[in-house]
Amino acid sequence: MTMAPHMAQHEAPHTEAQGSAPARPGEPRDRSRARRGKRLVGVDAARGLALVGMVAVHTLPVYDAEAQRATLSWSLFSGHASALFALLAGVGLAFGSGGPAPRTGRALTAARCATAVRALLLGLVGLSLSLLPLPVANILPYYATLFLLALPFLGLRIRHLLTAAAAAMLLTPFLMQLALDVLPPDVHGNPSLRTLAAHPEAVLPQLLLTGTYPALPWLAFLLTGLAIGRMDLREVEVQVRLMLSGAGLAVLGWGASALALGPLGGYDAIAAATPQYGTDRIDEVIVYGPDPELPTTTLWWLTVPGPHTNTPFAIALSLGVAVAALGLFLLLTRAPALAAVLRPLTAAGAMTFTLYTAHLVFMAQRLHTGAPVAWFWTQIATALVLALLWRGLFGQGPLERAVATASRAAGRAVIGRGPAAARADGA
Template identity: 50%
Template sequence: MTAPSDAPPALTTGATTTGATATAATTAHPTTTGVDRTPRRAGRRPRLVAVDAARGLALIGMIAVHILPAHDPETFAPTVQWTLFGGRAAALFALLAGLSLAFSSGGRTPHRGRELTATRAGLVVRALLIAAVGLGINELMPSPAPALGILVYYGAFFLLAVPLLGLRRRSLAAGAAVLAVAGPLLVHTLGPALPQPAAVNPTLGSLAADPGAFLAQVLLTGTYPAVPYLSYLCAGLLLGRLDLHEVQVQVRIVLVGVLLALGAWFTYWLLVLQAGGYDQLMRHTPWLNEDQIDEILIWGPSPDLPTSTWWWLLTAGPHSNTPVTLLMDLGTGLAVLGAFLLLARANPLWTTLGAMGGRTLTLYSAHLLALATTVHYDHPVPWFAVHLAVAAGFAVLWQKWFGQGPLERAVAAAVRGTRRLVLGGRPRPAATTQARPPR
């Protein structure tokens, strides 16, 4: 069984600083304390290298899921990499995407007025460019596709997030909760009636042939449907409105994440595995035998989650995009991010992870293009090592010599130009002046 593709990290090309005045990162490099101590303008908060490091870890997990086996060939049990990263990496990436959007839209004090309009216009441009990169890569993918790319979906995430940039914390918290439930409900009720996509990856060809099916796939029926995934972006935006440098905030993020993940898993365990839910799945989905249902619960739907009964919305399979899965994976992402923020205070291991996490659009795009050669099928372990070594080496050296990754630099330039047009060429306020282009 081919494992579903996991998402790339937060491809926002946004910043990883926080605070009332922080909207962009400086040219800093990671330090052993997890924050950048490079001198900066007064009032600017230190760079949160731990956020980049979390992206880097997620990228490693994505590469592992794409290349390494999802099950043991002898026991057919899930492998360690699938258990750790299957589906969960996508949630972490989307969460970090929302976090970066918060940083680039004012941090703890959201932009207002014309500044907010300029930020929104820049986000639209960023979304369209990332989606265009994804469409181009998908055109080069062979059939069957070796990976299910997320870049086109990311473009939709960001477009849907445009009206969210000015919301306050309570509205973002409510939005995350509502979307985690309403998004899967929409997929469950509307999915069977929507046109089916022509390809597993959205392409220019599928867009031209059937725009309705293309939009349905990107918004509701695809592997990373934008409407349910918007709950992760709302949660990330909420995090970006907090002071992530405070230890108390970091500890609360970990605790909330652990409780949310355990609570969602317990709901699935109690209602599906103990209280008769599994029998309801068998009863209302007679075309699937017990082994096939177990495959969905362990490896996720292929391609779509059945809609024969509402009990399917209580399952927790990877990429099933049910309320239980969304909340469980959101909790896992929060716990990982909070742990990284805490550990970064005394752990010097962030240099490579941070460099990779700061150039994820470039690295993920190159990773997909390499997968298109399909050589990893016969040599998964060596090919995984090559991907990992090349990504780490490129990220560290490019950061040292050039700063932003090449694709990140191109997107950032377009975003800056758009902002200048909206602002009428006026200089930005001192509190939001950027020392370098956002990543």
């Protein structure tokens, strides 16, 4: 793998239940049912883009030696692709827990049980994959932790979810940074079943606070997605607002970081507090992210916007990009012609858990190092063709189907039989 100094390649994906928008007042019953039952392909298309971005970050070179800067693929996707996956995971959780009207009572308990089972299966697959010699960061164990942390929030409405997401974005990075000198050091590489059994006291803090995708700061992505999934995503006004507000948040995150590092003196404070780095190394962190974590010499480090620095500014930037991308794809797929063009991407986005798992298995073979560009396009073409064929012949991807079957069974065990169980199965 081609890498810049002090850099590690990251990124990562998802399983979800698609949901429905509420019927409009006065809408005929049969038309309302058809509208609710139609899958939001824009969500799948956005997730397909995130998969492409993840494969690009894992496979393509990070550094352009000729231009002496980061490659375009790194600048576009690093940190943003995995943030988009986490955002869309929240959207899926909203679909599976009542959509615009959060479930209550036993139905909410059933949704939480189903989500917990989904998280455990994701974690089992992720920790098992990490037994392979992966040359990249595996998001699945962190993803599973995020799902478990989301359980108390499944019954909340949009305002409270956005408030909690803002708190996660603004406050937990400080907790993360303060914890680095207190908590046990991370286990080497990706958390696996072996390291979890041998060093649980190190793996759990890594999943929550000190790893590549720390679940507590990354709640900002998941909870924002959960709030977005409570909206009527079929309405064009909602889609436009998502695209514009996301773009605004990304600009705000980047601009505020530039202001803090420049006129407010953050860059100079970092250089003074971390003399062993030098300006070149500080610039690397800003562009490429930490290796493996930010220094704790000064809290001014929390003003950098680099990928996977997990600072408030980096989270705001990646969150804004993710929200804008979702709004854009929801708008694009309104046009039948564009939806048809995006169909391969949509098919891949509907089975990213399976495709991401296959991608990690491929990466463990380290075949891509000799010809990264060729292997990138080989993986993308294979994923798109396989997804189209599989979706046409069998529907859900194999891992998606297994997780959905187990989580639905957990939900039914809580709900029991009757109309409530049928509604839960439908979601």
